[in-house]
Amino acid sequence: MSVSVEVQPRPHEDAESGYGGSAHAIQYHYDVSREFYRLWLDETMTYSCALWEDGDDLARAQHRKIDYHLAQARAAHARTVLDVGCGWGALLRAAANCAMVERVVGLTLSPDQAAFVRSLGLRNTDVRLESWTAHEPIAPYDAIVSVGAFEHFAKPEDSVADKIAVYRDFFRRCHAWLSVDGRLSLQTIAFGSMKREEASAFINNEIFPASDLPRLGEIAEAADGILEIVQVRNDRLHYAKTFEVWAQNLRAHRDAAIDRVGEDVVKRYERYLKQSSMGFYMGKLALYRVTLRPISARWATMAVA
């Protein structure tokens, strides 16, 4: 007798790939309310670690970060640019303004973000409500940037081997999508001195469900033989400061925030912003900006005398 069992995806698991950060899990966080995020993010609505220099305000530091990634991905020489996890579109806007760029593609799982970016009417820009696991480019990309999305690719139940396999799948696809001289500029939070078992249940359950952070070694192992790591920097103190400024902004607009999303949500975000800032200050969390380029099959197989 054969028994057929219909396997249902867990609520936060991607039905197609089984990876972390399903559309449902992403919308839980990013579609809380755009007006709420507007109260404490900068005017570009960038929701990731900034790149600070003395005298910067938040918006200046976010523009600096965007310029950094576009430079690392060599967007000034690119005709096609992909942003995996494009948020509310600040990097897409900057990419579309690069002189040689003819086509910019942004991927997000948040309907609110996709609708907002479409409303901006950016030149030569296609924003897609689509996971990277489902993306099929119509032509190679000269530059790929992904800022703050990698944190969602694996889920807490994954074994370390499962996590590395997910990251390797992402890197393989980037390799296949990039032109020979292309670059990937990746930014992700990672575990620093904190062990995976010590991860905050509050953040895992109430802030970013179905998401798990990488370790630097897992990123390196996943890229091995596919993408060459050109540069890595750990800017954890930049994220401590970014979270601190977001927390100050939320404090300054607390009443308006409560009007929009209610006091429980505001308290939850206050706790998350404070806990995250402390985690980066103490080195429990790291913030990696990693530049990678495809390993050419031609060179990889050639013996060096």
Ligand SMILES: C[S@@+](CC[C@H](N)C(=O)[O-])C[C@H]1O[C@@H](n2cnc3c(N)ncnc32)[C@H](O)[C@@H]1O
């Ligand atoms: C923290 S936000 C960062 C947004 C933007 N890069 C920024 O710096 O403001 C994470 C983004 O990753 C996107 N994302 C997460 N998982 C994704 C996936 N599997 N495919 C495409 N986008 C994804 C989310 O929809 C969101 O836009």
